[in-house]
Amino acid sequence: MTIQTITKSNIVDAVYQQMLNKILDNSWSSGSKLPSEFELTELFNVSRTSVRSAVQKLRDLGIIYTRHGMGSFVSENLDKDKILNKNQPIMHLSQDEFMDMMIFRQTVEFKCIELAAERANEQDIEAIEEALNRMLVSKNDYKKYTQADLDFHIAVAAASHNKIFIKILHDIKDMYYFYLEELNRVLGITLESIDAHIKIYMSIKDHDVETAKRSLDSAMKTNIIAIEKLKDE
Amino acid sequence: MTIQTITKSNIVDAVYQQMLNKILDNSWSSGSKLPSEFELTELFNVSRTSVRSAVQKLRDLGIIYTRHGMGSFVSENLDKDKILNKNQPIMHLSQDEFMDMMIFRQTVEFKCIELAAERANEQDIEAIEEALNRMLVSKNDYKKYTQADLDFHIAVAAASHNKIFIKILHDIKDMYYFYLEELNRVLGITLESIDAHIKIYMSIKDHDVETAKRSLDSAMKTNIIAIEKLKDE
């Protein structure tokens, strides 16, 4: 059991914890209305200020939502596992996960580049160019190169102007980094790789969708062949 | 950056946004001390109650931390990219975001279904079937139906055995839910929709990749046509 050091006098957190527990054990079920702030003051015997702070914390964390004049309600489709277990960053990819990432890129990044070539504006292109330049000057430091590589692909996703793809890429940023690091470490920083990035950048800049897709396609195929070759050994 | 005095409602969020901007553009740099609550009341010309709410929201989201008797400080090692994208619970999709989700599904879910048809095992198929059954009995309650609908697609992603896709779908679960809810609310729970889900389930069960892809493709096209029709009105 955890060390439940009852903090000296943090009333708000105490109320927050009790309310959270009531939600987690379904005493206050999903979608149902919470007691009014006045009722909560009587329930916990604290001031409305403190009750409001606890309620606000639940709201800030997306656990409840509030409607002016109506009350607060437990959020629907609440992911109770995630509230307790914060997802810990991944520091290493297994071989399976590496291949999963390969498939993910073939699927998502393909579409990202297609959209980017259609929609990229000046700022987007500048961001991609900046990352590309950092790749070029970091050819001898594969960690710096990997970081620039990652930034390049994130900039491309941003240029797609699709919020879902942008969010996704940010969410898997750490995994993506270790994937790229592995790729650059094992295969080395090849001229083909750099050339492919330049081609992708140029075709996005020229809004040339077909060339952009072809460039990624050939780059991916080169990688896959090289990896298959390594696996055989 | 200038400070705008707040005039109308949503005072707390307005203050919160301005404070957040000051942190994001490094006017208040990492680790530095924020103005005291009293100074903030004069700066924004609002009550201490509102200032405290805004400060608490920043604290709840981990952007700042507070020490009793000392003040509040900007958190160190902030991932500024993630603050805007991740920390705000999403309760509604704009029309743009809705279309973004449409493209996302065409891209990712297509691949998920393809992989699922290749790799699904007994447990995966049972999970998909369970969600499908819940859809069938919830035809008259579009909220329950939507939840089952979401579970169906999550189960399909799980059946793909691709950890990246599984994680992604988990990460955008809430957005996906509101997307589906909107879809089911606007278009209604059509026989075509239910039929498409059954076909997808059957073809995954039979490991029939081509039929699975065709089923999703036609379902998506039906949706797009219906939506375009609505937009014209």
Add this chain to the structure above:
DNA sequence: GTATAACTAGTTGTATGACAACATATGTGT
């Protein structure tokens, strides 16, 4: 009778003032 407007009770949002609890710096006496 029906639709519209006004009212009412309940709830959350904001403002103000007061005091408690905590942290740091300054001064004082020994």
Add this chain to the structure above:
DNA sequence: ACACATATGTTGTCATACAACTAGTTATAC
């Protein structure tokens, strides 16, 4: 030099009042 008290500034909590909003009820006009 040291211990202690004090002053000042900060966040935490409380109490009260009123504004703004919502849903439901009642009154009014037609």
